[in-house]
């Protein structure tokens with residue numbers, strides 16, 4: 001941190017209105033506007049996502065495709081002209097999906113579309129067959145009598161609600177995260193949930209779940225939305241519903257992957273950094289185009305545009321392709337731990353990430369020292385022609401920036417329209433055709449402006465309250 005600069009900024013702020021304290025002059029604004037227009041004429045983002053989804057494809061953390069993605073990212077950043085490209089280790093347990101099958105045995109036999117949840121155990125090498133007990137929500141399951149699910153397959157059918165900002169995900173996702181533990185506590189031998197997604201297409205939606213010590217580990221899978229409807233229709237007829245479930249999955253020895261980092265070196269203050277990025281891993285079902293190939297393409301392209309400027313910004317712009325976000329934010333946590341160990345948290349001026357698909361950005365939000373807010377306003381003015389409003393409150397840093405923010409680093413958010421994000425997210429339907437290249441260009445413009453001006457400014461974005469380790 002730079003207390004002297006903060007004090008100076010505060011005293012100037014008191015003395016003069018407008019943006020006299022920000023360190024951004026008309027030339028800086030003009031340079032940012034030119035970057036914005038350059039991106040809007042057509043950026044490299046779509047080509048980067050096309051390359052990642054075509055040449056690597058699905059890249060489940062810890063698999064050979066993960067290693068391939070790391071090499072791909074390093075080579076891509078080098079080819080795009082980053083000054084320095086390097087890897088940092090990230091270690092985590094590896095979960096592998098082998099197979100998954102489900103069918104109704106009675107009263108109306110027919111196949112079901114399911115997918116195992118990330119982290120789930122298998123059914124023990126053979127299918128299991130049992131009657132189901134269906135619940136409308138995780139809370140309803142929790143309220144079931146002790147032992148009432150003995151030998152049964154629990155089913156939770158709560159439905160995620162669609163919103164532009166994705167706020168329907170949080171209230172629904174508990175069924176996925178905690179359903180297996182709660183069902184096992186009541187004696188269930190497996191759990192099926194309605195997919196935590198908004199699509200009515202017949203694609204099941206995966207994602208992480210967890211176990212706790214002292215509760216039996218039972219297999220957990222998601223039904224596609226139409227298959228969850230089908231189960232509800234059968235249950236409504238009042239006859240016992242009996243399923244067969246066959247899941248092969250296992251967690252194997254730890255693996256070390258890497259965060260891949262590319263930098264545009266700052267011309268005056270190279271040790272101070274502004275970060276943007278996305279996560280390099282994906283689930284194994286689709287090609288990880290919107291989650292999070294888009295974030296990789298957007299931030300690689302934005303960083304590369306800044307790298308093409310005749311004069312680099314004052315501070316270093318660091319683009320981070322985070323390892324294994326999907327199964328527990330391992331890359332973001334390792335990155336934050338490494339900065340803390342090196343005493344570099346204070347060097348982190350502003351962090352942002354793109355991990356909400358490929359929809360257009362509509363809002364700029366930030367968590368910074370109030371003295372730095374005028375710079376955020378200035379950045380917002382350059383973003384306004386892109387249809388982006390500056391919002392003084394709300395939002396958050398995102399999953400991979402979260403761990404360093406918990407250690408005190410300031411953040412910015414470019415909020416994206418995620419109205420259809422959960423139609424594709426974590427499904428086999430997350431593929432390149434869902435991405436509009438023009439929407440990607442708008443996001444590249446936004447990230448380039450944000451990163452460039454935050455790096456060009458010499459205002460101190462401050463230190464946030466440090467949160468206790470979880």
Ligand SMILES: [Zn+2]
Nearest residue numbers: 279291292355
């Ligand atoms: Zn993601």
